[in-house]
Amino acid sequence: MSTSYPTEHESAHGQAAEAGAADVHHWKEPVSGTSHPEADRLAFWAKAAELLEWHTPWHTTQSWTPPNPETGRGPDIQWFAGGRLNAAVNCVDRHVTAGRGNRVALHFEGEPGDAESVTYADLQRRVNQAANALERLGVGLGDRVVIYLPVLVETIVITLACARIGAVHQLVFGGFSAEALRFRVEDTGAKLLVTTDGQYRRGSAVPVKANADAAVKGLTVDAGGTVEHVLVVRRTGSEVSWTNEDINGNGLGRDLWWHDVVETAAEDHQPQFFEAETPLFIMYTSGTTGKPKGLVHTTGGYLTGALFSYLRLFANPDPDRRADDVHWCTADLAWVTAHTYELYGPLAAGATQVIYEGVPNVPHSGRHFDIIQQHRVTSYYTAPTLVRSLMGWFPDGVPADYDLSSIRIAGTVGEAVNPEAANWLRAQVGRDTVTSDGEPALPLVDTWWQSESGSTVLSPRPESAHQKPGSVAQEMPGWGADVVDDHGHPTAPGVQGHVVLTHTGPSMARTVWGNPSRYYTSYWEKYADRGWFLAGDAGQRDHDGDIWILGRTDDAINVSGHLLSTIEIESALISHPDVVEAGVAPAYDATSGHAAVAFVVLTEAARLRLQRDRAAEPSLLNALRNHVAQVIGPVAKPRTVIPVPEVPKTRSGKIMRRLLTQLHDGEPLGDTTSLQNEPCVPQIQKICETRRTAPAKENTPV
Template identity: 40%
Template sequence: MSYTIKSFDEYQQAYQESIQNPEGFWANIAEQFTWQQKWDKVLDWNFEEPNVKWFINGKLNITENCLDRHLKTRGNKLALIWEPNDPKERYVRYTYRELHEKVCMIANVLRNNGVKKGDRVCIYMPMIPELAFSVLACARIGAVHSVIFAGFSATSMADRINDAQATVVLTSDGLNRGTKQIPVKRVVDEAIATCPSVQKVIVVERTGWAVNMEEGRDVWLHEELQKVDKDCTAEIMDAEDPLFILYTSGSTGKPKGVVHTCGGYMVYSDYTFRNVFQYQESDVYWCTADIGWITGHTYLLYGPLLTGATTLMFEGIPTFPDAGRFWQVVDKHGVNIFYTAPTAIRSLMAAGLDHVLSYSLDSLKVLGSVGEPINEEAWHWYHIHVGKERCPVVDTWWQTETGGIMISALAHVSPLKPSHAGYPLPGIQPILVDQSGEEIKENEVEGYLCMKFPWPGMIRTTYGDHERCRLSYFAAYKGLYFTGDGAKRDKNGMYRIIGRVDDVINVSGHRFGTAEIENAINQNKHVVESAVVGYPHEIKGQGIYAFVICNHDDPGNEQYLRDEIIESVVAEIGKIAKPDKIQIVNGLPKTRSGKIMRRILRKVAEGETSNLGDTSTLLDPNVVDEIIAGAL
């Protein structure tokens, strides 16, 4: 039986069924997987503690579902295509049979090095095949993986290792990302100097650089692989056993370890992948996210492999060796489904159309966007120039904590509306509430986005601190999961995400989402990207401060540019939303996943630059000094 929805009527039918009988709905979907023991009960939950359990007493191993069950019918099918950073280096392809073998061998290496079921393993690696193998190898033997983006500072890594009490670190000698060369192993050595729980470091040879190898602690993966065979029995896991911990930045500065579990995450990542992207058997799918982020976990690895897809993994960046690299890779590998972030799209827009027009892109069928609401100008550019007006753009809304996509169009199935994520997926029950937690039933009204019923892929706890999970997501509104986002439904019930609630500016009693104002600013032809924050204003309560990156072809007169930007905002939203201050900048403080650190911009706008907190996780910390120097 196929669980792929093929029409909007089918979507509406599936959605109704999922609301009327959620347990029956998810049980039906879960039936398609390989379970060692079937569940006794589909769901047990309350949002007060919170305590959520799916497929209770069900036994499984997620890698048997990602790999073993495909071997009979898809053993020779391509599972993973790896495209290196340097286009002159040869790409590598692995069939499902080869991927299964690689995962089993690394799983045996982990076992040989003392890793047991329930142990936490930290992975700090570039986007090389061994990163994918290692994640799945941990899952194979029941170890809890915690991937840390290879670019985080030693301090950030140490915080995460110590919080998880990881016993083993998997890493590489170094990495190449664009023109950058990063001595990854050196960063690990610095981090684990303050991590007493780490007993072993397993190192992949990627660059061939000389590295420090501490006897008794550090081993080379290629040497360890000589000692193991190609079979590894999958550990039988309970549906509610932890699968991974993924750290997300918390409001306190201390990272939060979001915990996802084996059974529910498996069912949800497969179901959302096949439906949102309308994956078909021969498609080549490419998610550009790093596996260090939740998007890479769910939609580069687990979702595609559970579905039996061919998934592409890219080591490099969109602008190396030039801004046509994404499109060159699409043509080279015949990519059919392409999933990336608005921040990447906007940077490629700024580089000019020639880089896109040099490639045919005729293999593309579906485009996706993830990470933040995509502004209208970027949506249209993506749709017209990349998708040639024949590929739907699915603007997916979800979070690290939700495990998978929650609100989105389904490609070629649902109606599309730029700047709107769309309708909730089957099984997802969103509501909007006002400040007192009362449900807003009518449309065209803004409110706080909450979920009133659990879904299989949701967060279970924050590692080692369940109270923090409760306070972060379940304490704001009784009996609801609070997303932290503001949203609005249009007259047809389509959701538009306005942005984080702490990214809402209250100007003279009128609330504006920063995304809404940024969208208006970005309509200006000279603007590449913008970020807007509120700052104290003695008359309005809050003023609007805009940080704006402009094209290289902008007219030199900054005041003229500011006037034009104000006109764009007034035309799009109204005079009340016009920015009070517009600072033209060369860059914005972004994390390596492309997220703008508005906390830093807010401090600059407020003139409180003496305590900016940790900036080591930024892609380019020097940007902050430039912004402070030019502050208005």
């Protein structure tokens, strides 16, 4: 059974609404209680799609074939069938054609202090050159290009060049190991790997090319693989090994310099236009067990979701004032947050934004505030983990000599923001936005979404006067979500359940690359009869109907029948003045089945105090356990509190709690190559082995 929804509208080339001028804040949102809710929802998305420039209009807004338990396949989802467009044209060319070529697209800030501002006209020239270079290298429609670069202008240029010619891009975090990179090159069957000689990280130039060489060894065409070339950006001047051999028979060596191939290419390029369902990129999820899943996102639907949600959440509500917007999403470009709110969403809107190469505390802890002040940033979108780090670096608040008055809105993403971090962000970064009583009034959009959804699903509205720090509030227009039990029944207020998507938007991933059955078993199998997507997160509604995310479903801790939220315990720990960050994980316990074990990152002051007096540690750790008992209740008191230098996180900032369990209990570790801070794993492992707080499991029932 399938359903399709034709729509009549004008969406031909040149007839699309100017994205930057669209007043999406006052659009009528679809309401589930109307007499034609599905028709209203699809009409809404049809209107959102008209924010884009379409070369050919579409004839069917959405078609949907439900998941099939018999064949083990997820739903067949298509949006805007018949429509043709080009993502790069929408992100660059149309703004130049409209006379906005002199507007700054990117304010680049390098970690060493180098900087560059790139206009839309200049970005168009560079993307055209890169597109011509890609075609010279034999890359075309449907070919995969793996991009292993830090946050550079070149990273955005090559990504848009892939979109321009119909190649499928896969961005890999520049800090990933050769093993993690190799998996992605092999799994995608990449034709080209784009990398750099080195990258700046924490004040040092770190070699990168050697990782690229190791990743493609045995995967090049002369060895029976798919890789034909390695394109290298010169960033640090690091020494590199080089392969000049013409393995592809096209007269070019395997390794090529960016400045030789791209910067010498022609500056004019004629774009092609592709069907809306043409794959745009592959986004790999990360985890501590199993291989990463390559989620496939397509062009028309993804770009619609990215553009609309950027405008709705971050753009000035007054279209006439958007020329003053300066957006900054602090995510690495390889993460889906950056794809949507640092690449495609802001650029499709013609916005000006900041991109920053380095870490937030090099050369000093106020680097982000320097950048906000210099570029007059208006929207600041970051991870709760970074906010908590800033809290630790500035225990007395952000110094008054930083001018942060340009900030109009802040946002968080990655995992639920704890109330302490949310309140600090509003009060310190948004200190110039206050009520008449001097209370924080900075809008905070605590967004919840996933690599799978492609754009924001749940978020408070920026104009909402009722901020609930820690709550992701309600669905974005055109999406449907709920919190349900194992049988699909909505849970009562305050009762934990599974977060599900009852209606998906056009930015939803279509499948898992090369493994469609995994798409079904991972997301659709549990509620296949209802056609719901299982997000894998636990949540609950409050008495107002707002949703609170409680962490991954498998991160919940069942202590003697009491289901405890890891995030709630972490928030309690972080509220203690000696704790900067915390990761709480379930650990084996012979009596209660599980016990909560807390890994804490202490403030610098607390660390120095313990260094001076080691006898003070037991007292502090006991105080932290009692603090949790006081904030939540005795049942939530961690059995053990372990100080660590860092907690392991994915590149999206999510704490890998299952990995903490494995480290604590001495179990075999799963895949750790996708972590943003993998070096902390052996450090924590050594700490756990030294402390020996895990009880023996032999002959003890669970």
